[in-house]
Amino acid sequence: MSSDPQEASLRAARTAALAGAAASLVGIGLARFAYTPLLPALVKGGWFDPAAAAYLGAANLAGYLAGALAGAWIMRRLGPGRATRAMMALAAASLIACAEPLGFAWFFVWRFLSGLAGGAVMVSASSLVMLQTPPERRGRAGGLMFTGVGVGIVFSGAAIPWLLTHGLAVAWLTLGGLSALIAALVWPLASDRRLAGAPPQTAQAAQTAPDAARSRSLRRALAAVGATYGLCAFGLVPHMVFLVDYVARGLGRGMADGALVWTLFGVGALLGPLAAGRVADRIGFAAALRGAVALLAATVGLLLVSDAPAVIAASTLLAGMLTPGLVPLALGRVRDLSGPSEAAKAAAWGRSTAGFAVGQAAGAYLLAWVFDLSHDYALLFAIALAAPILGLLLELLLARGARRAAAREEAA
Numbered sequence: 001m002s003s004d005p006q007e008a009s010l011r012a013a014r015t016a017a018l019a020g021a022a023a024s025l026v027g028i029g030l031a032r033f034a035y036t037p038l039l040p041a042l043v044k045g046g047w048f049d050p051a052a053a054a055y056l057g058a059a060n061l062a063g064y065l066a067g068a069l070a071g072a073w074i075m076r077r078l079g080p081g082r083a084t085r086a087m088m089a090l091a092a093a094s095l096i097a098c099a100e101p102l103g104f105a106w107f108f109v110w111r112f113l114s115g116l117a118g119g120a121v122m123v124s125a126s127s128l129v130m131l132q133t134p135p136e137r138r139g140r141a142g143g144l145m146f147t148g149v150g151v152g153i154v155f156s157g158a159a160i161p162w163l164l165t166h167g168l169a170v171a172w173l174t175l176g177g178l179s180a181l182i183a184a185l186v187w188p189l190a191s192d193r194r195l196a197g198a199p200p201q202t203a204q205a206a207q208t209a210p211d212a213a214r215s216r217s218l219r220r221a222l223a224a225v226g227a228t229y230g231l232c233a234f235g236l237v238p239h240m241v242f243l244v245d246y247v248a249r250g251l252g253r254g255m256a257d258g259a260l261v262w263t264l265f266g267v268g269a270l271l272g273p274l275a276a277g278r279v280a281d282r283i284g285f286a287a288a289l290r291g292a293v294a295l296l297a298a299t300v301g302l303l304l305v306s307d308a309p310a311v312i313a314a315s316t317l318l319a320g321m322l323t324p325g326l327v328p329l330a331l332g333r334v335r336d337l338s339g340p341s342e343a344a345k346a347a348a349w350g351r352s353t354a355g356f357a358v359g360q361a362a363g364a365y366l367l368a369w370v371f372d373l374s375h376d377y378a379l380l381f382a383i384a385l386a387a388p389i390l391g392l393l394l395e396l397l398l399a400r401g402a403r404r405a406a407a408r409e410e411a412a
Contacts, residue, residue, distance in 0.1 A: 014141075022148060023124075026182050034156040064357050235297070237367055264320065276326070296388040300384050
């Protein structure tokens with residue numbers, strides 16, 4: 001009898017994580033990452049010229065930034081479950097709306113809204129999952145949630161080339177219909193009523209607020225985590241944007257090897273979140289996040305060491321693992337450093353998610369500009385390598401300040 005409440009709690013956590021995985025698949029894996037293999041077909045099919053197609057990609061990124069910043073506000077008004085449902089529905093609608101070439105303005109609005117849905121669902125689904133998960137299992141729950149991103153990357157690489165043989169409209173409608181089906185299947189699981197049985201706040205969260213000095217140190221540590229997360233996004237840009245081109249053209253190995261690299265990246269994206277979550281549950285989010293940032297620096301550094309196929313394969317697999325694998329680690333660390341209320345945690349995570357979007361956008365534009373001037377892949381890798389190193393140093397420095405403030409408080 002005594003084990004029944006624990007088993008019910010674990011079932012609730014698994015259910016919430018499944019809903020979160022579906023939300024990340026629809027809102028990010030499909031609504032965002034499926035655009036990458038669609039972009040060349042939009043140009044080739046005459047729907048848009050290359051510049052317009054690129055601007056539509058930027059519209060999605062701008063929407064993601066807006067959704068990340070507005071996610072906590074949306075969640076406060078709708079609740080985590082209803083907000084997650086609404087954003088999945090919006091993402092599905094945005095894909096279906098793009099099935100006809102009704103002009104740049106029409107596409108721009110819907111690509112912006114698809115990004116907004118993805119950014120907002122990162123906030124609402126995270127709260128939905130974490131509120132129903134015991135503290136000792138939040139790493140694994142977060143990892144399961146963000147496997148949806150990896151599934152979307154793998155699906156986009158494997159299915160969209162085949163869908164495009166039937167036309168762009170079929171590809172868009174299939175993506176939208178699949179997203180709507182997934183949303184419908186998990187609709188009952190993303191329910192705010194389930195939160196009534198969520199685990200109570202931990203004793204630590206229920207304690208009184210820390211003094212002003214400690215609060216300042218914690219805010220700085222929280223800001224450092226957000227900055228580190230954004231710098232990691234910058235550091236991932238060479239793998240996400242340039243690596244296929246580097247292998248296919250820069251090394252002269254052709255598009256077949258380039259496509260294999262993207263597939264390997266997708267495999268890593270499937271494995272990364274769960275592996276990262278398990279590590280975090282064992283050693284804590286702070287240590288796991290620092291280890292992952294250091295690993296990212298090594299991953300980028302491998303591209304500077306050698307262009308041997310085995311080295312590039314290892315770097316690609318690790319980068320694929322870290323792209324979604326960093327997310328549950330950053331989420332857990334941000335929640336650990338945030339205030340005791342769920343609103344404060346959601347707002348802090350929204351700001352960190354926005355920082356990731358800014359870091360990714362800045363990296364993409366800056367490195368594209370550098371490459372246009374230099375045509376030097378090694379220079380891109382060297383610039384990107386500096387980002388996670390700087391982030392790790394910053395996080396370690398300000399986290400030490402937070403620990404010292406806590407120690408002073410205990411001594412007093």
